[in-house]
Amino acid sequence: DAGVIQSPRHEVTEMGQEVTLRCKPISGHDYLFWYRQTMMRGLELLIYFNNNVPIDDSGMPEDRFSAKMPNASFSTLKIQPSEPRDSAVYFCASSLDPGQNYEQYFGPGTRLTVT
């Protein structure tokens, strides 16, 4: 398997623009997670899905952020409108059912810069 795939790897946009980050989890994994990492706040869990259903979105910073998982092989994280403080590395991760194995597999991340 190619692992978790994220696109784009780098995104530079201007404040106010819409940004869409994409993730393809490992085939067969039931769980998908979106994280944000910054120097100041470390690694933060934003939202996670189980079988395409959002389970906990309490980490989503505000209404400007939204995430969808239309099928088992694709998820998006959207920021609209974007702000400079959204600049961070965004990671997607997937895992099997935690009842079997908790290991999360992380993608390479998308580095977002909002100017």
Next chain:
Amino acid sequence: LAKTTQPISMDSYEGQEVNITCSHNNIATNDYITWYQQFPSQGPRFIIQGYKTKVTNEVASLFIPADRKSSTLSLPRVSLSDTAVYYCLVLKYSGAGSYQLTFGKGTKLSVIP
């Protein structure tokens, strides 16, 4: 959810054993302890997970005392390639697909030649 505390940074010479301790005073009965490693410009990578006593795999050992209020990740004979940030986290699986987890600030390990 149990909060974790670990040293911000550690230095070690090549070939030495490194022990990184994590404090999780409020750990609950159903919580698991997990460690991840992260290299610059990469996503975190799972190292090891345990519930109690000792767990060992091909890269590390995890020691958990009886009260489970702390845990120690042990890396035998580190090399320069082990320079990374190491995260301790407590995982609570509540059943029915419900997770709770929090990554701490991590420990930046620098291995010196």
